[in-house]
Amino acid sequence: xxxxxxxxxxxASTSALAQRPQAELSCRFTGTDFVYDCVIRLMRAGRPxxxxxxxxxxxxxSMPMAHNVAPVKAKPGAKPGEYQARLDLEMTGExxxxxxxxGPVRDQLVLHYxxxxxxARPAPKRSGTPPRK
Amino acid sequence: xxxxxxxxxxxxxxxxxxxxxxxxxxxxxEMSFGQQAFFGVGAYSGGILTAMYGLQLPLAALGAMVLGxxxxxxxxxPTLRLRGLYFAMATLAAAEMxxxxxxxxxxxxxxxxxxxxxxxxxxxxxxxWVFEHGVEPLEYMALVYxxxxxxxxxxxxxxxxxxxxxxxxxxEDPELAASLGVNVGRLKLGVAAVAxxxxxxxxxLFAHHNTYIEPRNFDIMLGVxxxxxALIGGLGTALGPLLGVALDIGVLxxxxxxGGARMIVFGGLVAVLLVFRPRGLLDERVVxxxxxxxxxRS
Amino acid sequence: xxxxLLQNTLDGVALGASYALLAVGFTLIFGVLRRVNLSYGPAIxxxxxxxxxxxxxxxxxxxxxxxxxxxxAVLAGVYVERLCFAPHRQGSAxxxxxxxxxxxxxxxxxxxLALPKHLYAFPALYEGDPLALGPLSLRIESLxxxxxxxxxxxxxxTILYRTRFGLAVRAIIDSPTAASLAGINLPRxxxxxxxxxxxxxxxxxxxxxxxxGQVTPMLGMWATLKGLLAMMLGGLGSLPGAVVGGLALGLIxxxxxxxxxxxxxxxxxxxxxFALLAARPAWMTRxxxxxxxx
Numbered sequence: 001x002x003x004x005x006x007x008x009x010x011x012a013s014t015s016a017l018a019q020r021p022q023a024e025l026s027c028r029f030t031g032t033d034f035v036y037d038c039v040i041r042l043m044r045a046g047r048p049x050x051x052x053x054x055x056x057x058x059x060x061x062s063m064p065m066a067h068n069v070a071p072v073k074a075k076p077g078a079k080p081g082e083y084q085a086r087l088d089l090e091m092t093g094e095x096x097x098x099x100x101x102x103g104p105v106r107d108q109l110v111l112h113y114x115x116x117x118x119x120a121r122p123a124p125k126r127s128g129t130p131p132r133k
Numbered sequence: 134x135x136x137x138x139x140x141x142x143x144x145x146x147x148x149x150x151x152x153x154x155x156x157x158x159x160x161x162x163e164m165s166f167g168q169q170a171f172f173g174v175g176a177y178s179g180g181i182l183t184a185m186y187g188l189q190l191p192l193a194a195l196g197a198m199v200l201g202x203x204x205x206x207x208x209x210x211p212t213l214r215l216r217g218l219y220f221a222m223a224t225l226a227a228a229e230m231x232x233x234x235x236x237x238x239x240x241x242x243x244x245x246x247x248x249x250x251x252x253x254x255x256x257x258x259x260x261x262w263v264f265e266h267g268v269e270p271l272e273y274m275a276l277v278y279x280x281x282x283x284x285x286x287x288x289x290x291x292x293x294x295x296x297x298x299x300x301x302x303x304x305e306d307p308e309l310a311a312s313l314g315v316n317v318g319r320l321k322l323g324v325a326a327v328a329x330x331x332x333x334x335x336x337x338l339f340a341h342h343n344t345y346i347e348p349r350n351f352d353i354m355l356g357v358x359x360x361x362x363a364l365i366g367g368l369g370t371a372l373g374p375l376l377g378v379a380l381d382i383g384v385l386x387x388x389x390x391x392g393g394a395r396m397i398v399f400g401g402l403v404a405v406l407l408v409f410r411p412r413g414l415l416d417e418r419v420v421x422x423x424x425x426x427x428x429x430r431s
Numbered sequence: 432x433x434x435x436l437l438q439n440t441l442d443g444v445a446l447g448a449s450y451a452l453l454a455v456g457f458t459l460i461f462g463v464l465r466r467v468n469l470s471y472g473p474a475i476x477x478x479x480x481x482x483x484x485x486x487x488x489x490x491x492x493x494x495x496x497x498x499x500x501x502x503x504a505v506l507a508g509v510y511v512e513r514l515c516f517a518p519h520r521q522g523s524a525x526x527x528x529x530x531x532x533x534x535x536x537x538x539x540x541x542x543x544l545a546l547p548k549h550l551y552a553f554p555a556l557y558e559g560d561p562l563a564l565g566p567l568s569l570r571i572e573s574l575x576x577x578x579x580x581x582x583x584x585x586x587x588x589t590i591l592y593r594t595r596f597g598l599a600v601r602a603i604i605d606s607p608t609a610a611s612l613a614g615i616n617l618p619r620x621x622x623x624x625x626x627x628x629x630x631x632x633x634x635x636x637x638x639x640x641x642x643x644g645q646v647t648p649m650l651g652m653w654a655t656l657k658g659l660l661a662m663m664l665g666g667l668g669s670l671p672g673a674v675v676g677g678l679a680l681g682l683i684x685x686x687x688x689x690x691x692x693x694x695x696x697x698x699x700x701x702x703x704x705f706a707l708l709a710a711r712p713a714w715m716t717r718x719x720x721x722x723x724x725x
Contacts, residue, residue: 020247020259033547055136061349071137093549096345100136107264110345125255164525211709217524218467222663223708226701233698353652357469357532364529394544400537404530408518411526 021049023099023109027087027120034089036115040074040099041082048081055100056085060093061112092116094123139270143342145375145382146277150335151355152362152374153284154328159363161324162304164217166356167208167224170231171201171329173351175336177235177251180346183262184249185242190262190341197337198330204231205329206322213321228356235348256347260340277338281375284331288371300324365403367415376414438567439685445573447681448580452635453658454665454673455587456628462604462668463624466524469531470511472654473538474629475636478503479646480542482637483551493554493641500640501633507538508629512622520618535651543648556641572642579638583631584674590627591670600624604668632658663704 027038040056042049054074069090074083089095092115099109112123154168175197182193212223241250251257263273291297302310303320311317340346358381366377385395410416453471460468481503482496491499515530557571591597599620602610611617636654640646657680665676680700688696 020261057137061347091543091547091549098343098345102136106267107261108344110258110343159525164528212705215708215711218461218667219663219708221467222659223705225659226705226708230698230701230705233694233701237694353656360525361529361532364525394540396536396540397544400533400535400540403533404514404537407526407530407533408514411519411523 147338154332156363167228169355170228171332172336175333176340179337201333202330209325367413369417369420443682443685447678451677454661459628473651474507476651477507500637504633512625
């Protein structure tokens with residue numbers, strides 16, 4: 001009995017350790033300014049995380065609170081752990097996309113992506129004070 | 134109420150602390166461009182205390198407020214003798230220095246197998262106390278407003294008291310106040326410390342609401358915004374800053390009628406409003422009129 | 432080592448020339464109106480965006496773009512003056528400043544609505560190699576900036592000391608009350624000074640944007656910050672001080688960046704300003720007679 005409880009405790013703590021979900025975005029420019037069709041891949045502990053409600057928002061780090069993108073609910077995508085959403089941004093540039101997860105998993109992720117005329121790439125790591133002008 | 138609206142209302146609440154911070158200094162006669170630095174100090178210290186050292190939010194918030202007050206005192210000691218634009222520029226310089234220091238601040242430790250902590254310009258991710266303790270968005274909003282209520286009640290109480298009158302006299306005519314025996318220097322420093330603590334409280338709440346902070350969040354835009362909130366809402370009462378924040382964030386975020394021209398409309402409205410009401414919507418005259426009406430014996 | 436020092440000094444002076452122009456514009460407005468205009472940079476950005484739009488749609492040449500920049504800046508400047516500063520002339524300085532901040536937001540949004548990309552290419556002022564002065568190099572754009580700063584300073588001096596308008600401006604800077612008692616039309620002179628300051632800013636903005644070959648909406652805040660910093664470093668309210676402050680800022684930035692890295696560049700400048708304000712030497716605080724901001 002004790003051994004069983006210990007095993008259970010270990011299993012629980014392992015899952016607690018790898019609790020935090022990870023997400024990846026891949027976006028395609030739809031051609032209309034500045035709407036992007038995005039696929040979100042949600043994973044936890046290396047396995048796709050399905051059945052989560054995702055609310056997307058976006059803000060521009062270089063001009064905080066100056067923009068406002070309407071929050072968008074993601075729809076389940078083609079594969080498990082994949083979700084789709086259409087983001088209507090106001091400009092190209094670096095955006096902080098905020099994923100608010102609810103349902104089986106409650107959490108919040110913030111991802112930095114660089115949006116341009118083609119799609120979105122993960123934003124490069126900045127070295128210092130952003131270039132002037 | 135959907136989660137988005139709750140989020141917006143929470144933002145209104147926590148940014149009001151920052152606006153109150155600017156308002157307090159304005160009443161005492163100093164225009165600060167730097168309250169965002171104490172907001173940042175609160176955000177970073179609160180986040181560090183909960184995400185890296187496992188403190189509970191209330192204690193972390195207290196710690197953040199103490200640090201905010203300390204930082205404000207540090208900045209205030211050499212600068213509160215300055216007036217007008219000089220003080221404003223000194224606070225701006227201090228706040229920008231703080232922001233650059235945040236960019237240089239790398240302090241990460243392993244917490245439960247994940248690297249956590251401020252990482253310079255990459256920001257500070259994973260401030261998840263709210264999620265780790267199952268706090269619903271509505272509960273968090275209630276917490277923010279409960280704190281705000283306490284603070285506003287304190288402000289309103291002070292404004293009716295002698296301390297309040299002394300503070301306002303400081304703002305309007307410091308020489309006169311000094312000649313009446315007020316220790317102007319010490320009082321201003323006290324005001325600055327309280328303002329720093331308030332801004333820091335807003336910062337802690339912001340960090341935990343957003344779960345992610347970065348130095349760019351605490352730039353001059355935020356500072357000038359906080360001054361604007363205080364002024365637009367009105368300098369007659371502590372409810373003014375709340376009104377200012379609510380107008381800006383609430384109305385603009387909530388309605389997208391104007392599409393991309395929000396700021397054009399709002400900015401124009403603000404400029405026009407200030408022409409007619411240079412001390413804001415709830416300025417001293419309105420508050421006095423309301424006070425007279427409310428307490429008139431019929 | 433010496434070569435680095437000299438090169439940095441050269442770069443710093445060139446950079447400082449642009450800061451000097453910005454500071455001069457700020458000082459003109461502050462001297463005459465006793466107010467800080469937070470829309471100064473954004474007005475310049477508006478001018479630069481007008482020029483970018485012109486370039487994108489008409490492929491205009493450098494001279495036309497320069498004129499458009501200045502015209503756009505002056506237009507925006509006059510708009511700001513009418514809405515934010517004229518109504519508060521007798522009133523609250525903070526109200527004027529917050530109103531100018533509101534218009535800053537307006538101008539920024541207007542620019543990004545018209546040209547929504549985060550970055551636009553701007554035709555470069557000069558495509559060739561930098562000038563070689565022995566072991567040092569000087570970019571032609573920097574030379575242009577220095578030349579412009581010199582020319583504008585000379586022009587300004589002429590206006591201020593050789594024209595009746597200049598006399599009126601100097602009288603107002605000395606004492607607005609006395610000036611208006613002497614019959615000077617304060618509102619009209621203020622408006623003209625604003626336009627002049629915006630024009631100077633427009634020239635600076637054009638040269639900056641053409642030197643870098645690109646324009647972003649961040650130009651507004653950047654120009655305001657640098658102009659304010661340079662103006663304060665040189666001693667608030669003094670035009671020669673503005674030039675000196677601008678050059679000093681450029682030198683400080685160039686040297687700090689070289690020896691201490693890019694973040695140090697801004698840190699050192701702010702630290703210096705803070706230290707100067709805290710120490711309060713007399714030349715920095717000439718305007719303590721100005722009533723507090725409220």
